[in-house]
Amino acid sequence: MLTSAMTAAAGASRFAPRNIASSSSRMMSTRIAASPLRPRPTPSSLIVKRMASTDSSASSQPATSFLQRHRIVRYCVWGTFSIVFGVSATIAIILGHDAFTYRHVRLGDVPCSPLALHPESGGPKNLPIVSEFVEESQEDELGKELKGKEKLVIVGGGWAAVSLLSKLDPGRYNVTLVSPNNFYLFTPLLPSATVGTVEPRSLIEPIRKVLSRHRGHYVQGKAVDVEFGSDRMPADGGAQRLLEVQLVSAEDREAGRSHPEAGPEDTASRPEVEGRRIYIPYDKLIVAVGSVTSTHGVPGLENAFHLKEIDDARGIRSRILDNLEIASLPTTTPEERKRLLSFVISGGGPTGVETAAEIYDMLNEDVLDYFPKLLRSQAKVSLIQSREHILNTYSEKISKYAEDKFARDEVDIITNARVKEVKPNSVTYTVKDKETGKVQEHEIGSGMTLWSTGIAMSPFTKALVNKLPNQSHLKALLVDSHLRVQGTPTGSVYALGDASTVNSRLIDSLYEFVDQVDTQHKGELTFDEFASLAQRVRKRYPLSSKHFEKLRDLFEKFDVDHNGTLSLNEISTMFLEIQSKVTSLPATAQVASQEGKYLAGKLNKLAKLKSQGKLYPQDEPGDAADVAAARLGYDVDDEHYKAFSYMSLGSLAFLGNAAAVDGLPYLPQSLSSLAGGLVAMYAWRSVYLSEQCSMRTRMLLMSDWVKRGIWGRDLSRL
Numbered sequence: 001m002l003t004s005a006m007t008a009a010a011g012a013s014r015f016a017p018r019n020i021a022s023s024s025s026r027m028m029s030t031r032i033a034a035s036p037l038r039p040r041p042t043p044s045s046l047i048v049k050r051m052a053s054t055d056s057s058a059s060s061q062p063a064t065s066f067l068q069r070h071r072i073v074r075y076c077v078w079g080t081f082s083i084v085f086g087v088s089a090t091i092a093i094i095l096g097h098d099a100f101t102y103r104h105v106r107l108g109d110v111p112c113s114p115l116a117l118h119p120e121s122g123g124p125k126n127l128p129i130v131s132e133f134v135e136e137s138q139e140d141e142l143g144k145e146l147k148g149k150e151k152l153v154i155v156g157g158g159w160a161a162v163s164l165l166s167k168l169d170p171g172r173y174n175v176t177l178v179s180p181n182n183f184y185l186f187t188p189l190l191p192s193a194t195v196g197t198v199e200p201r202s203l204i205e206p207i208r209k210v211l212s213r214h215r216g217h218y219v220q221g222k223a224v225d226v227e228f229g230s231d232r233m234p235a236d237g238g239a240q241r242l243l244e245v246q247l248v249s250a251e252d253r254e255a256g257r258s259h260p261e262a263g264p265e266d267t268a269s270r271p272e273v274e275g276r277r278i279y280i281p282y283d284k285l286i287v288a289v290g291s292v293t294s295t296h297g298v299p300g301l302e303n304a305f306h307l308k309e310i311d312d313a314r315g316i317r318s319r320i321l322d323n324l325e326i327a328s329l330p331t332t333t334p335e336e337r338k339r340l341l342s343f344v345i346s347g348g349g350p351t352g353v354e355t356a357a358e359i360y361d362m363l364n365e366d367v368l369d370y371f372p373k374l375l376r377s378q379a380k381v382s383l384i385q386s387r388e389h390i391l392n393t394y395s396e397k398i399s400k401y402a403e404d405k406f407a408r409d410e411v412d413i414i415t416n417a418r419v420k421e422v423k424p425n426s427v428t429y430t431v432k433d434k435e436t437g438k439v440q441e442h443e444i445g446s447g448m449t450l451w452s453t454g455i456a457m458s459p460f461t462k463a464l465v466n467k468l469p470n471q472s473h474l475k476a477l478l479v480d481s482h483l484r485v486q487g488t489p490t491g492s493v494y495a496l497g498d499a500s501t502v503n504s505r506l507i508d509s510l511y512e513f514v515d516q517v518d519t520q521h522k523g524e525l526t527f528d529e530f531a532s533l534a535q536r537v538r539k540r541y542p543l544s545s546k547h548f549e550k551l552r553d554l555f556e557k558f559d560v561d562h563n564g565t566l567s568l569n570e571i572s573t574m575f576l577e578i579q580s581k582v583t584s585l586p587a588t589a590q591v592a593s594q595e596g597k598y599l600a601g602k603l604n605k606l607a608k609l610k611s612q613g614k615l616y617p618q619d620e621p622g623d624a625a626d627v628a629a630a631r632l633g634y635d636v637d638d639e640h641y642k643a644f645s646y647m648s649l650g651s652l653a654f655l656g657n658a659a660a661v662d663g664l665p666y667l668p669q670s671l672s673s674l675a676g677g678l679v680a681m682y683a684w685r686s687v688y689l690s691e692q693c694s695m696r697t698r699m700l701l702m703s704d705w706v707k708r709g710i711w712g713r714d715l716s717r718l
Contacts, residue, residue, distance in 0.1 A: 112136070122279070123242050124227060129279045133176075133217045142171075146215060149174045150607070153243055153280055155223045155460065156288035157184050157207050159589045160496035162693055163596030164286065164603075165210050172607040175216035176280060178223055180248050182207050185310055186697070188589055189688060191354035191654070193313035195320065195362040196713035200310050202700035205693050219280065221245040221273075223460045226285065226467075231489045233283060241492060243280045247273040284492060286599070287477065287485065289461060291498035291587060294454035300422035304451040307351055314718075316448065320359070321717040323447045324367060327375055339445035341379040344427045346419050347452035348385030348392070350653050353402060355450055356383050357656030360409050366713045382412040382444060384419060384429055386453070391660070393586070394651060398660045401675040405655055417442075422449055455587050461499045476501040476587075481540055481643035483599055491637055494599060497592030502644070504543050504582040506575040513537065514568065524565040527555055533571075542645040543585075547578045585646055593691075594646055602641040609640060652684050659684035 068074070112134055119128040136143045150173050154161050157179035165175070183204040192198045207218050225244040232238025249270040293306045305316050323340040326332060332340070343359050345352045359381050368376045383390065383406070389399045390406075390413060406413055414429070420441065421428045428443045457465065457475055465471040468487035471478055477495040478486045479502055485493040486503065517532040518525060525533060534548040548554065558574045559566055566574075585591045609615040616634055650663040659680040685705065692698045 119278070123240070123244075125244070125277075125279075127244065127277050127279045129242070129281060130219075131281055135217065142215060146171070146174045150283040151176065151281060152284050152286070152603070153178065153282035154286040154288060155179070155243070156286075156290060156497075156499070157181060158288060158290050158497060158592065159187070160288040160592035160596040161286070162205075162210055163593040164288075164496070164600045165214065165216075165596075166693065167597045167600035167604075168214065169604045169607070170214050172604060173214075173284075175211065175214045176219065176282075177207060177211060177216060178219045178221055178243070178245055178280065179207065180220065180222050180250060181309070182218060182220055183310075184210060184693060186688075186692065187308075188652070188691075189701075190307050190310070190313050191351060191358050193310070194307070194316040194355060195358045196317060196715065197358060197361075197708055198701060198704040199714075200314060202697060202704050204310060205697055210693065219245060219247075219278075220249070221247045221278075223289070224277070225463060226493070227279075228488050228492065234281070235283075241282050241285070241489075243282055243285060245278050245280055247276045247278065249273050284494070284603070287461070287464070287493065287495040287499050288497050288592070288596070289458045289499050291455035291461075291476070292458050293451060294456040296453060298419055298422065298451075301451055303424045304346070304422045304449040306451055307355065316355075316450065318717050319448045320362075321715060324371055324375060325717070327378075328372055337375075338378055339425060340447040341375060342382065342445050343380070343448050343450075344382045344384065344444060344446040345450045345452065346384045346422075346427070347450075347454075348383060348387065348390035348413075348415075349452065350391065350651070352383060352385075352450065352452045353390055354654045355452070356381050356406070356411055357654055360411055361656045362713060364409075366715060369712065370715060380412065382414060384414045384417050384427070386416070386418050388415055390415070391653060394653065394660065394662045398653070398662045398675050401660060402653070402655055405658060409656065419453075422451070455498055458499065473501055478503045481542055482602075482637040482641070483595060483644055484637065490635065496595045496599065498587045500595075501584050502543060504541060504579050504584070506537060506541060506544060506579045507572060509537075509540065510568070510572055510575055514571065524567050525571065526565055527552070530555055530566055539643060541582075542643050543582050544578055545645075547581060588651075590649060590651075591646060595644060598644050602637065605641060606636060609636075615640075652687060654681070654684060657681065 113132045113136060116132040116134045116136060119130050119132075121127060122129050132147075136147070149171075152173035152175050154164070154175065154177045157177060161177065161179075162184045165177075168175070183206050186203040189198055189203055193200050193203060211218055222245065223243055224246050227240070227242040227244070229239040229241035234240050249272075290308075293308060295301055305319070306312050307316070320343070327337045327340045343356075345356050363376055363379045363381075367379065385392075389396075389403065391399045391402050403413060414431070416434075417429045417431045419427060419429045425445060425447075426443050427446050427449055428441065430439050430441050432439050455475065461477055464477060464485070465473070468477075468485070470487050476498065477500050479495050479500045480486060481502060483494045483496060483500065483502075484491060485495050485500075513533050513536055514523070514525065516536065517529045519529065531551055534551055534554075538545045538548055554574070555566065558570045560570060561567075606615060615636055647665065648663055649665060650661055653660045653662075655675075658675070658677050660675040661680060661683060689698055689701060692701065
């Protein structure tokens with residue numbers, strides 16, 4: 001049996017395929033040896049078996065769908081589904097929000113303080129003293145707590161005021177804001193609003209929404225006068241500090257045609273507020289009224305537009321569109337059409353340059369598409385600049401780029417020219433010939449004239465300057481390095497933005513500094529004493545800090561007699577030379593914003609220290625009068641907070657589908673300026689988006705830019 005089995009296995013091995021591995025052969029032999037002798041398979045049976053195994057493997061693979069075989073179609077389907085789902089979810093959320101937030105409130109008798117409804121009269125002019133407001137409820141616990149806080153009154157609702165409110169801690173002060181406009185305006189984009197690139201509503205934020213986080217009060221009016229009181233706080237027995245406010249209504253203001261130096265008495269008001277004035281008591285007063293356009297004594301400015309308010313932008317936009325429509329009429333003569341299509345801008349600073357660029361873009365894009373092409377061929381933008389170059393406060397690279405771009409765009413730049421008179425239909429200007437020195441007079445027809453040449457004091461700022469001593473500046477209030485108005489009780493009145501300029505007269509503090517560091521009382525300073533003096537100067541006058549860096553060189557330069565000391569005459573000569581080199585801070589929104597944030601930080605700290613009883617040093621035992629008298633000589637601002645120091649973050653200018661960025665910090669001088677097309681323009685837009693005070697205005701501004709890119713500007717005259 002064993003022999004026959006082995007013989008059968010040997011015979012079967014001869015029929016096995018030659019390419020089978022030896023291990024497989026051994027396994028096959030073992031199986032055959034262990035099993036009974038099987039019949040030899042025929043070739044036809046092998047073929048049938050292979051076909052069956054192929055069919056079974058094919059049927060085991062899953063079937064692929066159409067979307068799996070076409071990746072692009074699959075992505076398109078999923079993308080469409082995501083968009084539909086996102087839009088549907090957004091609509092559902094909006095509808096749900098409307099459904100759940102709609103409410104019908106029935107109010108009964110709202111308890112108000114009698115003083116809020118019927119304020120008592122008093123003060124030097126016997127006016128109503130508004131010490132409590134209608135929105136203060138007697139049942140509101142937080143309102144009762146705020147009544148005990150210091151009264152912080154802010155005059156103005158611009159960059160400085162809103163920056164201060166954005167950084168001021170809620171609940172620290174009882175805040176009241178006085179402004180003729182009940183909104184905050186993003187002024188850098190006003191040129192874009194003149195032609196419809198952005199809508200006016202996208203540039204404003206209601207003041208009451210800004211004040212809501214502070215439970216603050218808003219008074220629609222213009223500040224006209226101040227009663228400064230005394231150095232003592234009213235709570236410590238000092239005289240009452242009062243701000244005089246004239247109540248106004250903006251209903252009758254003529255858009256874009258108000259004279260820049262118009263005062264409160266020139267404002268037409270409704271009978272409910274006409275001639276009515278009130279007093280608002282304060283503990284700390286913030287003057288942030290901005291500035292007005294300087295007239296430079298040029299006659300006829302009532303025939304020109306200005307660009308400081310939203311009404312100005314609306315007036316310019318209405319005039320431009322009206323001129324275009326009239327110029328399209330067949331009854332308009334060629335001379336009238338040429339004048340209507342002439343747009344003259346006086347001032348080569350950022351406002352004038354950006355307005356010229358916006359008008360050119362509108363003419364080149366929207367007017368060309370929707371108006372007769374004859375209008376585009378005859379339209380002309382002229383820019384009159386008194387200096388040799390436009391954007392003269394920027395770097396030479398930026399100024400040259402702007403001039404070259406305007407030359408390519410055929411924007412007429414008239415430099416070294418001064419406007420002599422603005423007439424209803426023309427502008428007269430003079431140009432001095434460089435070679436002969438003769439002054440030539442020219443006249444250019446104008447359908448719209450914009451006056452944008454420098455700044456001047458507002459009527460309220462001018463009233464304060466005339467009232468206070470030691471106020472010698474011609475354009476703003478003099479403030480110290482802590483932004484306190486000079487001549488007022490210490491720590492009671494601050495000024496921010498265009499309404500202020502930091503005093504850099506080092507010579508005024510000469511004797512004070514010398515007395516503090518002259519330990520030997522010889523009237524001469526050694527180098528070590530001079531180093532101590534320089535440290536005090538840098539602390540009080542931060543704008544002059546860069547001039548006191550190389551002290552040894554500075555000491556040797558002014559040590560004329562080379563005796564190793566500086567006399568009073570030598571120090572005074574040094575101070576006079578340095579203060580002549582110190583430049584004032586520019587009147588820009590960036591400066592106003594930084595000043596507002598700085599003052600908010602200081603006020604937060606002072607309020608916190610006061611609540612902790614650490615604002616003043618430990619009081620000596622005695623009655624309240626002695627304690628209050630001891631506090632008079634204590635400078636809380638200087639003791640608890642550093643002086644204001646400005647850091648430039650660069651300057652921006654729009655040049656018509658291009659932009660310029662100048663003075664970027666932390667970069668080499670060769671890389672600190674950027675001028676170009678889309679990259680610079682989107683950088684410019686990104687900065688302005690980040691500077692918005694709310695997400696609402698960011699969304700509105702972004703949607704305006706998108707609408708303008710897709711559908712163009714709105715050419716409706718409203």
